[in-house]
Amino acid sequence: MFFNFMPNAGNCLILGGGGFIGSHVADMLLKRGYRVTIFGKRNSKKTNLAHILDRVKIIEGDFNNDVDVRQSLDRIDYVFHLISGTLPATSNDNPIYDIEINLVNTIRLLNASVERGVKKIIFVSSGGTVYGTPTHIPISEQHPTHPISSYGVVKKAIEDYLFMYHALYGLDYTVLRLSNPYGERQNIFGVQGAVAVFLRKALNGEPIEIWGDGNTVRDYVYIGDVAEAFVNALETTTAEKIFNIGSGDGRSLNDIINLISTIHGPRIEVKYLPARRVDIPVNILDISLARTHLNWQPTTPFQDGVKRFYNYLNTQRYAQHVG
Ligand SMILES: NC(=O)c1ccc[n+]([C@@H]2O[C@H](COP(=O)([O-])OP(=O)(O)OC[C@H]3O[C@@H](n4cnc5c(N)ncnc54)[C@H](O)[C@@H]3O)[C@@H](O)[C@H]2O)c1
Numbered sequence: 001m002f003f004n005f006m007p008n009a010g011n012c013l014i015l016g017g018g019g020f021i022g023s024h025v026a027d028m029l030l031k032r033g034y035r036v037t038i039f040g041k042r043n044s045k046k047t048n049l050a051h052i053l054d055r056v057k058i059i060e061g062d063f064n065n066d067v068d069v070r071q072s073l074d075r076i077d078y079v080f081h082l083i084s085g086t087l088p089a090t091s092n093d094n095p096i097y098d099i100e101i102n103l104v105n106t107i108r109l110l111n112a113s114v115e116r117g118v119k120k121i122i123f124v125s126s127g128g129t130v131y132g133t134p135t136h137i138p139i140s141e142q143h144p145t146h147p148i149s150s151y152g153v154v155k156k157a158i159e160d161y162l163f164m165y166h167a168l169y170g171l172d173y174t175v176l177r178l179s180n181p182y183g184e185r186q187n188i189f190g191v192q193g194a195v196a197v198f199l200r201k202a203l204n205g206e207p208i209e210i211w212g213d214g215n216t217v218r219d220y221v222y223i224g225d226v227a228e229a230f231v232n233a234l235e236t237t238t239a240e241k242i243f244n245i246g247s248g249d250g251r252s253l254n255d256i257i258n259l260i261s262t263i264h265g266p267r268i269e270v271k272y273l274p275a276r277r278v279d280i281p282v283n284i285l286d287i288s289l290a291r292t293h294l295n296w297q298p299t300t301p302f303q304d305g306v307k308r309f310y311n312y313l314n315t316q317r318y319a320q321h322v323g
Helices: 020-031 047-052 066-072 095-116 150-169 194-204 223-235 253-264 288-293 302-316
Strands: 011-015 035-040 057-060 078-081 120-126 172-178 180-182 208-211 220-222 242-245 270-273
Touching: 011 020, 011 066, 020 035, 020 047, 020 223, 035 066, 057 066, 066 095, 078 095, 078 223, 095 120, 095 150, 120 150, 120 223, 150 172, 172 223, 180 194, 180 223, 180 302, 194 208, 194 253, 194 302, 208 253, 220 223, 220 302, 223 242, 242 288, 253 302
Parallel strands: 011 035, 011 078, 035 057, 078 120, 120 172, 172 242, 180 220, 208 270
Antiparallel strands: none
16 A cells, blocks of 8 residues: 655546535645646526635536546546436436436546546545445444445446446546445535434424434544545555445434434434435445555544534524525
């Protein structure tokens, strides 16, 4: 294993860099001296990038458009692929769409990357879906992969195509199987992201709805730590290609509610609804491989990360805009 720190050593393209995770990866890349280009949808909001607009190049286009993607690769050394057109919860509604929008377009990206001489692709996969229902906890990268959502199947298929393109054409890559990131700039109106949604509801005085008894356990990891993992993956040369990225700890939904109650103060109303069959009871990732090979470990305790996110939302006064 070699750990190389390379200031000013490359041009990075972040596909989906205006989003929650991508904007934090952009921050970390700039901090470590890289040149950053961000590819996002035409006329998309630049709110997440407002603080760095003068330091990044923005390319507007559509990931579904091969010409746009090819043009964005001009003089790019490293690609962070963070675009997904589907979500875990709804991808089964239309698996064909999922395949076309995510898998087919990604293969086009891989073809163009080979042609353009891209040195490495960092792909964000999903530690919450590629393993399916866990047979044991914590889940290491060796755990069987039997996804039960199209989202997970497609993420896994992309992982396999990356392996193939590396073997056949020498395109280097790293896959990060991410757990549940949370933190500043996360969409608080989304259908996923328990910390974000619960904080919004608490700040807005709305009841928090929980499917089941609140004992569903997930691995929540602070976004600043996640961004470090992405950039470490770029700077690390190792035979290992697939890494779990999480906290390595489990928190139940009730744990989150209790923590938010402590931070927020006013009483929080919680409504327990019937459990959903799609929710697997526990998912906690084993992150030892990333600790060893990416020289990475999460350093933000859950309490601190949630407090930071809470303070950020308060400052942004997001709660006032909630309808
Ligand atoms: N957020 C999570 O909990 C989580 C967990 C594991 C993996 N992931 C993966 O991480 C990636 C990023 O997630 P995020 O939470 O930052 O999402 P996000 O929605 O905040 O950001 C995605 C960005 O991609 C852009 N985009 C989407 N479709 C596009 C298209 N056709 N053309 C151009 N740009 C397009 C969006 O405008 C947005 O800026 C996704 O691949 C997702 O599957 C997310």
